[in-house]
Amino acid sequence: MSQVISDFYAVIPAGGIGSRLWPLSRADAPKFLHDLTGSGHSLLRDTWDRLEPLAGSERIAVVTGRAHRAAVEAQLPGVPDRNVFLESEPRDSTAAIGLAAAVLVRREPEVIIGSFAADHVIRVPHLFQWAVQQAVAVARQGYICTIGIQPSEPSIGFGYIKKADELLVDGAPEAATVERFVEKPDLETARTYFADRSYLWNAGMFISRADVLLAEIEANNPELHAGLMELAEAWDDRDRRGPVVDRVWPGLTKIAIDYSVAEPAAEKGKLAVIPGHFDWDDVGDFASLAKLNSHGRKNDLAILGGNARILSDASSGIVVSQTSRVISLIGVQDIVVVDTPDALLVTTSEHAQRVKGVVDALKLGGRGDVL
Amino acid sequence: MSQVISDFYAVIPAGGIGSRLWPLSRADAPKFLHDLTGSGHSLLRDTWDRLEPLAGSERIAVVTGRAHRAAVEAQLPGVPDRNVFLESEPRDSTAAIGLAAAVLVRREPEVIIGSFAADHVIRVPHLFQWAVQQAVAVARQGYICTIGIQPSEPSIGFGYIKKADELLVDGAPEAATVERFVEKPDLETARTYFADRSYLWNAGMFISRADVLLAEIEANNPELHAGLMELAEAWDDRDRRGPVVDRVWPGLTKIAIDYSVAEPAAEKGKLAVIPGHFDWDDVGDFASLAKLNSHGRKNDLAILGGNARILSDASSGIVVSQTSRVISLIGVQDIVVVDTPDALLVTTSEHAQRVKGVVDALKLGGRGDVL
Incomplete structure (x- = not known):
């Protein structure tokens, strides 16, 4: 100290x-x-x-x-x-x-x-x-x-x-x-x-x-x-x-x-x-979050979320779970899955920077309730 | 007739x-x-x-x-x-x-x-x-x-x-x-x-x-x-x-x-x-379901589900939605997303045949409640 x-x-x-x-x-x-x-x-x-x-x-x-x-x-x-x-x-x-x-x-x-x-x-x-x-x-x-x-x-x-x-x-x-x-x-x-x-x-x-x-x-x-x-x-x-x-x-x-x-x-x-x-x-996007959390995990699938019940078959990337749902991934690589009660995101590390575009689209579309 | x-x-x-x-x-x-x-x-x-x-x-x-x-x-x-x-x-x-x-x-x-x-x-x-x-x-x-x-x-x-x-x-x-x-x-x-x-x-x-x-x-x-x-x-x-x-x-x-x-x-x-x-x-798997439903759709993303609110950015495949959640896909190709109240599946057309393996794993894992 x-x-x-x-x-x-x-x-x-x-x-x-x-x-x-x-x-x-x-x-x-x-x-x-x-x-x-x-x-x-x-x-x-x-x-x-x-x-x-x-x-x-x-x-x-x-x-x-x-x-x-x-x-x-x-x-x-x-x-x-x-x-x-x-x-x-x-x-x-x-x-x-x-x-x-x-x-x-x-x-x-x-x-x-x-x-x-x-x-x-x-x-x-x-x-x-x-x-x-x-x-x-x-x-x-x-x-x-x-x-x-x-x-x-x-x-x-x-x-x-x-x-x-x-x-x-x-x-x-x-x-x-x-x-x-x-x-x-x-x-x-x-x-x-x-x-x-x-x-x-x-x-x-x-x-x-x-x-x-x-x-x-x-x-x-x-x-x-x-x-x-x-x-x-x-x-x-x-x-x-x-x-x-x-x-x-x-x-x-x-x-x-x-x-x-x-x-x-x-x-x-x-x-x-x-x-x-x-x-x-600075954990700027989900690619960064995946990298941050994947150290030493089996198949390099990072899992974030206390209640997550994940079944992964030959998949890598990150799952963020804020629900108690069973989440099953099969053969998806560098995937980003973010599971929340009112919104679901599926993308890949490669496209993680483009998430902001979705937020902009939701704003324009009057869907501020999920932002 | x-x-x-x-x-x-x-x-x-x-x-x-x-x-x-x-x-x-x-x-x-x-x-x-x-x-x-x-x-x-x-x-x-x-x-x-x-x-x-x-x-x-x-x-x-x-x-x-x-x-x-x-x-x-x-x-x-x-x-x-x-x-x-x-x-x-x-x-x-x-x-x-x-x-x-x-x-x-x-x-x-x-x-x-x-x-x-x-x-x-x-x-x-x-x-x-x-x-x-x-x-x-x-x-x-x-x-x-x-x-x-x-x-x-x-x-x-x-x-x-x-x-x-x-x-x-x-x-x-x-x-x-x-x-x-x-x-x-x-x-x-x-x-x-x-x-x-x-x-x-x-x-x-x-x-x-x-x-x-x-x-x-x-x-x-x-x-x-x-x-x-x-x-x-x-x-x-x-x-x-x-x-x-x-x-x-x-x-x-x-x-x-x-x-x-x-x-x-x-x-x-x-x-x-x-x-x-x-x-x-015979709609044997999600690859078949995607093909069946993709005719003429924008970006070849098939959507099944009355309440689906989907935002797709350069994605193709199929989304099956049984919830009212906002579902956002970014840059995922031939993707299969099946969103139900208690279970979520993410895979690709290529791996659609392997879904049965997940069902078998859930059975073995005592998760008959979601089968």
């Missing part, structure tokens, strides 16, 4: 439905509320459990939609009420993380915050924690620090971070500056990145002083920054919070923190990176 | 679960009770409707399991009570058809019976009826007559009947004698049969005088014949029927009528055949 870091606050943005995991992931049961690893815990809970040794249970904030408040509090019985930040509607990651930063910096001017998505899977928590400890040491020097995952294969599913020079920071032997971010590459490029070893996967984890983060938002998106300040000023006043949120929140610029903070900071040489040597996945 | 044939009685053996159509076909809802063509009627009802113009509604008998009595009578509200023959357990087709023959011949010594499975699909009923009319004319001459389907492709899924010499019978211009029966061939052999045109599919339809059929059973299976006689003698006496059935029926030899009657008759030159020029299928 790591030592709690006294000036550190963890922020968990718990938003995003995960459309490519429909019909498992739904508007009222988004990805972060599911157990996608068979651990017995939701991804959100696993995220909390990884952060708790670093921040302590009193210093983990969750930013989520109003509709998910009850589910989040049920998953995280230890979360203090004042650390649950409710969005009236999704305004992307800069607004979510920026709000937490703006509120926390008023409570504690020199606080270092780290933001970690609620719906990622990480194996070997102590390697994650070691990376965060280094990142906090770097953040204390005024850098914005990210954790880039050392690739385990030439993935075309993630963006990359190109490491540059070594940074000499006490307590952070692996720190380096960031040369640039690159978008998801084609396979050939991914292979050169993989061989190079200085390209890391962008896992969207950012650790910095809250005031440094806010200054970067202010430099690039001053209106958004002003809105966040207005929200923060009223936040801890129960009577004022509601009206200010209703007035200010819906007008905030929607922009990912990668564009509002990370890339501009990288250009200015203010972004650092710690390589993460742990298994990490 | 054909003229009713006054000396003709139609017999519909309605037995067999159709294991290769699980989980659509079940012990308590066997294949013949399902609408497999989207006609709005069960296969049993369609069979009845094809035969009614030939025999009249008072002269169609159904041989079925005791458990299916209510369902059969619901499907066939016009069937007279005395024409429903209930089996206490399945004893194969010679017992089923032989019982009907033995009972009917006592009621009407010169009756001609034709037996037609309850779970086959036939398009263009008037061509079927024309074949039966010819077969009855041949049967009046003392032959056992079958209807062999003129193949529409070199199928390896059916047995074949090799036509021999033309038979000169009034009212049956296409009648011929049968040289021999052949089992399901390999593809190369099937191609030579298909090119030859004198090989017809064995559809298991037999038309003959009841006394001629019984004499053939007696010659080849005298004990079985004796049992049928004993049953028939007591059948129309309400008080005696039950005890005799309980005593005699379970001991009857299980043998298909192909082996007890048709093949021996063919060897003696007593079997005739009328070629059938109509579309026919």
Whole structure:
């Protein structure tokens, strides 16, 4: 167990439905509320459990939609009420993380915050924690620090971070500056990145002083920054919070923190990176979920779901079962079967990315009831 | 509409679960009770409707399991009570058809019976009826007559009947004698049969005088014949029927009528055949069901089930839906999805024959509740 870091606050943005995991992931049961690893815990809970040794249970904030408040509090019985930040509607990651930063910096001017998505899977928590400890040491020097995952294969599913020079920071032997971010590459490029070893996967984890983060938002998106300040000023006043949120929140610029903070900071040489040597996945689609759950299973058929009663004859892929039905698969390869009470999906790993298209079609077709 | 044939009685053996159509076909809802063509009627009802113009509604008998009595009578509200023959357990087709023959011949010594499975699909009923009319004319001459389907492709899924010499019978211009029966061939052999045109599919339809059929059973299976006689003698006496059935029926030899009657008759030159020029299928598995239902459908995805709400993106095959769930298929080819309230099957046309193996595994696994 790591030592709690006294000036550190963890922020968990718990938003995003995960459309490519429909019909498992739904508007009222988004990805972060599911157990996608068979651990017995939701991804959100696993995220909390990884952060708790670093921040302590009193210093983990969750930013989520109003509709998910009850589910989040049920998953995280230890979360203090004042650390649950409710969005009236999704305004992307800069607004979510920026709000937490703006509120926390008023409570504690020199606080270092780290933001970690609620719906990622990480194996070997102590390697994650070691990376965060280094990142906090770097953040204390005024850098914005990210954790880039050392690739385990030439993935075309993630963006990359190109490491540059070594940074000499006490307590952070692996720190380096960031040369640039690159978008998801084609396979050939991914292979050169993989061989190079200085390209890391962008896992969207950012650790910095809250005031440094806010200054970067202010430099690039001053209106958004002003809105966040207005929200923060009223936040801890129960009577004022509601009206200010209703007035200010819906007008905030929607922009990912990668564009509002990370890339501009990288250009200015203010972004650092710690390589993460742990298994990490954002479980973006069912192909990824199948891979995550197939290790060591007979015939490589991964099964997710407590009540699943599966008969498989020479089949591979993944079955996600949320019903008690008998499910029989015969001779289907790399199949994806997601069995829920009101919707059934059948596809293959190869086509897993196209699930979002189905969700769009259902929306257009007025079938919001199953989304 | 054909003229009713006054000396003709139609017999519909309605037995067999159709294991290769699980989980659509079940012990308590066997294949013949399902609408497999989207006609709005069960296969049993369609069979009845094809035969009614030939025999009249008072002269169609159904041989079925005791458990299916209510369902059969619901499907066939016009069937007279005395024409429903209930089996206490399945004893194969010679017992089923032989019982009907033995009972009917006592009621009407010169009756001609034709037996037609309850779970086959036939398009263009008037061509079927024309074949039966010819077969009855041949049967009046003392032959056992079958209807062999003129193949529409070199199928390896059916047995074949090799036509021999033309038979000169009034009212049956296409009648011929049968040289021999052949089992399901390999593809190369099937191609030579298909090119030859004198090989017809064995559809298991037999038309003959009841006394001629019984004499053939007696010659080849005298004990079985004796049992049928004993049953028939007591059948129309309400008080005696039950005890005799309980005593005699379970001991009857299980043998298909192909082996007890048709093949021996063919060897003696007593079997005739009328070629059938109509579309026919025994819908033996989901590959066959897919083919039957895919004509002219978008992307060749056949859909069976009134409440089906299907979203298909570049998929082909068949979906059978018995629930109101949204079913979404993405990029799956020749897929078979059968969605029922308590069981789900996912396979491909290629593996459709292996469904029976799943049923066997469920039996062994003590999951009779879903069979």
